[in-house]
Amino acid sequence: MSDHKIRIGITQGDPNGVGLEVIIKTFMDPQMLDLCTPVLFGSQKTFSHHRKSLNVEMRFNQVRNAESATERQFNIVNVYEEDIPVEFGSSTELAGKYSLKSIEAACEALEKKTIDALVTAPINKHNIQSPTFQFKGHTDYLEARFKGGALMFMCADRLRVGVVTEHVPLANVSAIINQEKIVQKIKMMHKSLVEDFGIRKPKIAVLGLNPHAGDAGVIGSEEKSVIAPAVEQAKKEGMFVMGPYSADGFFGSAQYLKFDAVLAMYHDQGLVPFKAIAFETGVNYTAGLPIIRTSPDHGVGYDIAGQNKASEESFRSAVYMACDIFKTRAEEKAITANTLKALSKNEREFG
Secondary structure (H helix, E strand, O other), rough: OOOOOEEEEEOOOOOOOHHHHHHHHHHHOOOOOHHHEEEEEEOOHHHHHHHHHHHHOOOOOEOHHHHHHHHHHHOEEEOOOOOOOOOOOOOOHHHHHHHHHHHHHHHHHHHHHOOOEEOOOOOOOOOOOOEOOOOOOHHHHHHHHHHOOOOOEEEEEOOOOEEEEOOOOHHHHHHHHHOOOOOHHHHHHHHHHHHOOOOOOOEEEEEOOOOHHOOOOOOOOOHHHHHHHHHHHHOOOOOOOOEEOOHHHHHOOOOHHHHHEEEEEEOOOOOHHHHHOOOOOEEEEEOOOOEEEEEEEEOOOOOOOOOOOOHHHHHHHHHHHHHHHHHHHHHHHHHHHHHHHHHHHHEEEEE
């Protein structure tokens, strides 16, 4: 375990949205500073604009880099000096440009290991596009930057939902899913449940693609030809996996309570019920990567930006989860290291 408080890097998100509002509201609670050391990658000028719009007092510590962050204070690393205009509720080119500056600086800190985990505020996927950011969102960007397979994993207390296909048009889903891809996502989910959430023998449910999970081939064939074989393969590899289930009945009858996680085939199939059940406290976790990244499960909130209406519950939950995953990974690493030491000792003693 690290000898300092968990250092949480934070991106500001779109400065015209609710990101900085929920960040401020989260860390106005002094108990959050007992949990971790927050480091915002943004600008004290932009931060102060949002703080004044909320009409609140909040002290912060301006630092040159994350290494200089002070415990029990809210720290800001200035990644730009310009006093950019904040236009609440508007999608602008400047907002996208400075959203990206925040992300790039935070990722550099992750690479240097000067922060332990990252919590990202929401971005606008349109205005952030640039020659250096041609991705559908944070997940794709982080997957490319940190060179690993990623799983969009929506998490709340009693519900965890991952998706096989993320931000892709619905018309393309059937062509994208295949047995190999589904098994790969099941493995990522299983590994994350063990290493990130400390669940020793996770139970995973897999949803079908078509209404009524295809009705034995009457409504569609993907369940029989692709999804069921993937479930069987995962079982043969030692994982507890069930399905494919009909998505409407599965959530309507609360069957998700019997499982540690659910794998949906496409974005809305998983995220619509997830947000209906856990919108206030849900967290978007990017599983499968060597780094830890969480995010609130809502968007930029242009419709309520600058009106002091945004709830900080999801962002606070994202901070909690980032800290919990960091601790669980450290504990898992220590357990594995001790096991290897014991095995090595036995080999030396008994040949």
